[in-house]
Amino acid sequence: FEAMDLLDCLDTTWSGAVVHIDDNTKKDLNRPYGRVNRKLLKSKMLQKCITNGVKFHQAKVIKVIHEESKSLLICNDGVTIQAAVVLDATGFSRCLVQYDKPYNPGYQVAYGILAEVEEHPFDLDKMVFMDWRDSHLNNNSELKEANSKIPTFLYAMPFSSNRIFLEETSLVARPGVPMKDIQERMVARLKHLGIKVRSIEEDEHCVIPMGGPLPVLPQRVVGIGGTAGMVHPST
Numbered sequence: 168f169e170a171m172d173l174l175d176c177l178d179t180t181w182s183g184a185v186v187h188i189d190d191n192t193k194k195d196l197n198r199p200y201g202r203v204n205r206k207l208l209k210s211k212m213l214q215k216c217i218t219n220g221v222k223f224h225q226a227k228v229i230k231v232i233h234e235e236s237k238s239l240l241i242c243n244d245g246v247t248i249q250a251a252v253v254l255d256a257t258g259f260s261r262c263l264v265q266y267d268k269p270y271n272p273g274y275q276v277a278y279g280i281l282a283e284v285e286e287h288p289f290d291l292d293k294m295v296f297m298d299w300r301d302s303h304l305n306n307n308s309e310l311k312e313a314n315s316k317i318p319t320f321l322y323a324m325p326f327s328s329n330r331i332f333l334e335e336t337s338l339v340a341r342p343g344v345p346m347k348d349i350q351e352r353m354v355a356r357l358k359h360l361g362i363k364v365r366s367i368e369e370d371e372h373c374v375i376p377m378g379g380p381l382p383v384l385p386q387r388v389v390g391i392g393g394t395a396g397m398v399h400p401s402t
Contacts, residue, residue: 168201176208177201179326184296200294202324202332224248231263233387256391259376264390268380274343277373278350279322279334285363287323287331295323303359310352317344319352329365333357339377346372 168174184196216223226242231253233239240248255263261270289295298321304311317340324332335353337344357364378398382390390396 173208173211176204176211178204178207179324181294181324182292184294185290186296187298187300190300190302195293196296200296228263231388238387253388254391255388255394258393259379261394263388264394265383265386265388266380267383270379271341272376272379273339273341275337275339275373275375275377276343276346276349277322277334277336277371277375278346278353279332279371279373280364280367281332281369282330282367283365284329284331285365286329287325287362288360289323289325289331291325291328294325295321297322303356304352307355310348310355313348314352319344319349321353321356331362333362334371336373343374346374 168177179202181200183198184200186194186196188194224242224246226244226246229241229243231238231240238250238253240250240253242248253263257263259272299318301311301314301318304314317337319335319337322334322336326332333353335349335356337349376393379396381396382394
């Protein structure tokens, strides 16, 4: 972030992070971890685009017509845009890029809350990158068995002694773990950790397609990110 002049887009930083593999094993990640202010980052990126002459057109591309020396993007508002190269960064809509196999992704499913709590047991100077411990499920054989097949982990960012972001996540599964199951596991984990929620500022329900077939090569549309079947390296 420093090399890209984006340090001002971090609203909170921790000196390190920790991964709990089980009740007896943990790994300390001795490098800083930051929380990105999404609105500020988007605003800064857009401003850089404007400064460098990028032009925006808000519409949905219906189809692309490829000619010998150019491509034409047909938009749903009747506008046609000419392009030398078409880049598709629309995530998993997968309308413009061609693939060699049917689309059958796995899914990352997560439920998270930004909450005021009575207290929590976490070090304020470290964020919890992954907590795979499952001892909180020892008294619930059904949840314990389900978690042994497709485990979930806790991701936690402590901002103060009573304000924290907590998220229970299934890394990837096909089909995805039901959101209800994720929430049940999270409730059991927070109870085990002695975390009592006073109020919830924000909550999020995440269902993210993961992977899938790769684009056919060569082709005239270049996929970027999810459109190209890419998955974040940490995942």
